[in-house]
Amino acid sequence: xxxxxxxxxxxxxxxxxxxxxxxxxxxxxxTETYSSAEDALKSIGADWPGVVVSDIKMPGMDGMAFxxxxxxxxxxxxxxxxxxxxxxxxxxxxxxxxAYDFLEKPFNPDRMTELAKRASQSRRMTLxxxxxxxxxxxxxxxxxxxxxxxxxxxxxREDILDLGQADGHVLIDGETGTGKTLVxxxxxxxxxxxxxxxxxxxCAAFAEDMLxxxxxxxxxxxxxxPLVEDARGGTLVLEDIEALSQPLQARLLTFINDxxxxxxxxxxxxxxxxxxxxxxxxxxxxxxxxxxxxxxxTLPPLRARGEDIxxxxxxxGEQFADEYGCDAPQVTAQEAAQLLQAPWPGNVRQLINVAExxxxxxxxxxxxxASLLMSENxxxxxxxxxxxxxxxxxxxxxxxxLIDNTMRRxxxxxxxxxxxxxxxxxxxxxxxxxxxxxxxxxx
Ligand SMILES: Nc1ncnc2c1ncn2[C@@H]1O[C@H](COP(=O)(O)OP(=O)(O)OP(=O)(O)O)[C@@H](O)[C@H]1O
Ligand SMILES: [Mg+2]
Numbered sequence: 001x002x003x004x005x006x007x008x009x010x011x012x013x014x015x016x017x018x019x020x021x022x023x024x025x026x027x028x029x030x031t032e033t034y035s036s037a038e039d040a041l042k043s044i045g046a047d048w049p050g051v052v053v054s055d056i057k058m059p060g061m062d063g064m065a066f067x068x069x070x071x072x073x074x075x076x077x078x079x080x081x082x083x084x085x086x087x088x089x090x091x092x093x094x095x096x097x098x099a100y101d102f103l104e105k106p107f108n109p110d111r112m113t114e115l116a117k118r119a120s121q122s123r124r125m126t127l128x129x130x131x132x133x134x135x136x137x138x139x140x141x142x143x144x145x146x147x148x149x150x151x152x153x154x155x156x157r158e159d160i161l162d163l164g165q166a167d168g169h170v171l172i173d174g175e176t177g178t179g180k181t182l183v184x185x186x187x188x189x190x191x192x193x194x195x196x197x198x199x200x201x202x203c204a205a206f207a208e209d210m211l212x213x214x215x216x217x218x219x220x221x222x223x224x225x226p227l228v229e230d231a232r233g234g235t236l237v238l239e240d241i242e243a244l245s246q247p248l249q250a251r252l253l254t255f256i257n258d259x260x261x262x263x264x265x266x267x268x269x270x271x272x273x274x275x276x277x278x279x280x281x282x283x284x285x286x287x288x289x290x291x292x293x294x295x296x297x298t299l300p301p302l303r304a305r306g307e308d309i310x311x312x313x314x315x316x317g318e319q320f321a322d323e324y325g326c327d328a329p330q331v332t333a334q335e336a337a338q339l340l341q342a343p344w345p346g347n348v349r350q351l352i353n354v355a356e357x358x359x360x361x362x363x364x365x366x367x368x369x370a371s372l373l374m375s376e377n378x379x380x381x382x383x384x385x386x387x388x389x390x391x392x393x394x395x396x397x398x399x400x401x402l403i404d405n406t407m408r409r410x411x412x413x414x415x416x417x418x419x420x421x422x423x424x425x426x427x428x429x430x431x432x433x434x435x436x437x438x439x440x441x442x443x
Contacts, residue, residue: 006051010054011082027116044077056082135185167191170296171293181200198234199230310400340394403421407432
């Protein structure tokens with residue numbers, strides 16, 4: 001979801017304030033006006049989602065003092081200063097203090113719009129990067145992103161925590177969309193390198209020569225640092241590692257062997273096993289394979305995760321419903337069976353897609369989950385997996401989903417859930433224990 005960027009306009013002259021505000025509002029900005037720096041500072045602080053346009057000459061706190069104050073609150077905040085005509089020394093001083101740019105009065109409104117656009121793009125990038133860095137520095141945030149309570153998922157969580165701490169090189173494999181890249185992030189975030197560099201490169205995205213230079217150098221004309229250097233102290237993720245040529249595999253092995261323990265740069269290799277029958281073990285030279293695969297995580301395909309399909313679908317449905325401001329789709333028993341039986345060749349990524357479309361359908365009040373699944377899998381062949389599951393699995397998955405949803409809706413009130421599902425307390429407790437559902441998660 002693209003957030004609307006704000007522009008705060010700070011000027012003691014009302015006419016000036018209004019005309020800048022109207023002009024920028026016409027260009028699609030969400031504008032706010034303030035008649036003094038003191039007033040503006042009541043609303044603007046670190047991580048403020050927008051850019052500031054301020055006059056320099058103001059009674060009370062002047063533009064320079066305001067700029068200095070803003071820079072101390074958030075040095076990445078773009079501030080555009082408006083200076084008097086010919087006031088070059090002031091403009092230079094403003095830039096030195098950290099202004100994003102300045103406009104000399106009288107200015108061309110188009111130039112103002114253009115500057116505001118560039119400044120908000122830069123702001124958006126700064127904020128996104130900060131959010132990502134915080135996420136990477138805080139393992140618990142990213143672990144919370146991992147949805148699912150199946151035994152496979154619980155094992156995965158433990159593996160991430162163990163291997164994240166162990167801090168050796170890791171190999172991750174699994175079908176497309178199973179969460180390999182997400183797990184690579186999580187490994188970094190829960191380990192001792194959290195907050196250090198996290199660099200990702202796809203080995204399939206570049207031709208051999210280019211890949212060699214990007215990885216090992218020498219530094220190119222654009223001043224691009226070789227990634228093995230760039231990631232020093234942190235994690236280097238090599239996606240599609242199976243695409244590495246033999247000579248590059250040899251260089252990577254040398255690089256790994258030349259490092260001490262603990263390694264300066266942690267390598268996480270990701271392998272996409274899309275080609276049936278060809279494993280990462282076949283694709284990599286054995287010595288490299290064994291260096292990486294000492295710690296290995298294999299992500300199960302979604303169709304093998306049973307009940308997680310329903311948990312993911314309802315949880316993601318709620319998230320999208322929240323985003324679109326409508327109700328989450330209610331899954332009937334028949335739809336649950338269809339979700340559980342679909343082959344999901346695109347795994348979690350495909351499920352996210354289907355959940356989003358189900359929410360949009362729900363908002364329009366048309367369509368069914370069944371028809372979505374049909375259209376999804378048209379090219380992929382059969383809509384039903386050939387891997388049959390016992391009836392017991394369907395029943396249990398559905399039961400778990402119902403209890404999970406009901407607990408969520410009643411924010412963990414056991415009595416309300418007992419009432420709605422007509423279950424005695426003891427049975428409800430037993431079922432929750434059986435399905436690994438904890439009341440504390442819903443409060
Ligand atoms: N257990 C999970 N809970 C919630 N979201 C998940 C889970 N696993 C994966 N996802 C989400 O599914 C999407 C696909 O995951 P990701 O990109 O990590 O898959 P991948 O295996 O790296 O795919 P590819 O092979 O195509 O690179 C992402 O949006 C990710 O956040
Ligand atoms: Mg990936």
